[in-house]
Amino acid sequence: MGKKVEVWAAVLSLIWGLLYLLAAMEYPMGESGSPGPGLMPCLLGLIYMGLSAYLLVANLSGKKIGSADQGTESLRLKPLWRLITILTAYLVAILPLGFAFSTFLAILFMSRLMGLEGWVKPTVLSFVTVILAHLLFVVALDVPLPLGAIWEKAKG
């Protein structure tokens, strides 16, 4: 993890802290004997900005502050991006397609991405997981998992 990234992270953190502080100042501060809803957020915003500024200055001056994870350079980013894409698509699909169908597809592709060979094993894993999840959460624990807009429309 390069120093440049850590500097940018500190800059973004500082900007975020400033935005939070500005938003906090919109709320009434109250009085010392009766603090309002804006006082604590303002104090927190200032502390957050102070800590972010410290990290920024320390990074710029080359001081080592709790180094990032060791060996991160050897991370494989391609499967990571694919996993992020599959999961995002899965979350988008849950409401229209329903839990069962979208979960089946998500596990199918995720398990293949993570190294489960062929189509038979991933299909069996997806099928078994969906059935077990349905039995545990819907039947046993009464969690109303989404049926899917398409399915509900078809049911009328």
Add this chain to the structure above:
Amino acid sequence: MIEGLLSGLHGVLDPRNFLAVVMGCLVGTIVGVLPGIGPTGTMALLLPLTYALGPTAGMIMLAGIWYGAQYGGSTTSILVNLPGEAASVVTTLDGYQMARQGKAGTALAIAAIGSFVAGTLGVVGLTLFAPPLANAALSFGPPEFFWIAILGLLVLSNLSGRSTPKALLMATLGVILATVGMDPISGRPRFSMGSSSLFGGFDFVPVTMGLFGVAEILYSSAERVKSWEVMKVRFRDLYPNREDFRRSAAPILRGGVVGFLVGLIPGPAAVMSSFVSYGLERRLSRHPEKFGHGAIEGVAGPESANNAATAGGLVPLLALGLPFAPPTAVLLGGLMIHGVVPGPLLMQQHPELFWGVIASMYIGNCILLILNLPLVGVFASITRVRPAIVNPTVLILCVIGAYAVNNSIFDVWVMWAFGLLGFLMRRLGFEAAPLVLGLVLGKMLENSFRQSMVILEGDIWGFWARPISSTLMVLAILALVMPPVIRIFLQSRPKHTS
């Protein structure tokens, strides 16, 4: 105390609670065996299940996962040279060497017996120490609670991360996230950006699941997969001889005491205690040169210490409502989602929960001994289950768990966002535990501060006038100031000697 403990034992024998102990111990052992997702992440993943179990059974199960993972962690350390749990890292030094010398069964048996003895000793300590501490804390008012929250945030930030400023930044971010939603005093929504889903603030469950569960899986999917070979162990090998017992007895007892005491100190107690115990045993040994080459004391001491530490870590949580380690922060959050306010009043307001958790640990330790001795081969074979099967299943559990909190897809998106944030945080060297603690303690911190200011009529120096409040304030200042002072002192020492 005896009456409370007996009623707790009676409560644990209720089928629901007993099932929770067994489930917690079983899941904890599996999690301890499996490298990757640790007890904190698993506890976070299973938080939604506590809705169905109720607060007592839920907490019994979550605590079982924590101390169960300490048992399981030794299995892969000894058989594969791969610690399933951070607290078992030190066990690889001598445990794996013993396995290579054909004494894997002995090492596993001593680790399990030591864990049982020290774990039980730790629970005895918890039984003796937690109630008087809780009684002493009954006189606490809002100023004291404010400083308790500050102290908790500072000490965990100092000890849980590689960098104090980064950990403090995360703790502040956690408190900031706790300000989102309805202001509890004026009833005015804050930072909700017009979204009704944010009126209630960020739910603890999806945030924790994202930071611990999803982030971990994202990380492991990007890591290069390593393969390992598991040594086979036969049931008849699990019998240490008289000499093994003689050499292990004192390290087990010392490990129990050391572990419990380290557990009382803020920080990753289980990990610290195992290293402290290893160092102590090596120092006390007549043959320190044998350490690292298969010394049984190097397995007995640390494995005992990390179990006793979990009981020690529960003392400040149950008595004061102070989580000193990441798993206790999840336990605290678990109590709060059930509307149970942890702290000095817990023993009086929810005796069934307070004593139920303590009593369940006596039974849990027995269950773990039964599980870990004869079934050690079965648990070791779990390491052969491929991440391609485990990871997608855990991700789906995260999604359902987050959805089940409010039956809302919004919480699932929150979990996903915090999963990505957790991944980035890890890449940049930020710890998730202080953020979670900040989120958990944030509301208490703000409410107690505002109530204090009303009680003290706006006089900020009034915090000094109250003895307990001023003591806690001094401790908080020391927690902030002492680590850098000690670091500077230690850095300057070699210069003097040279």
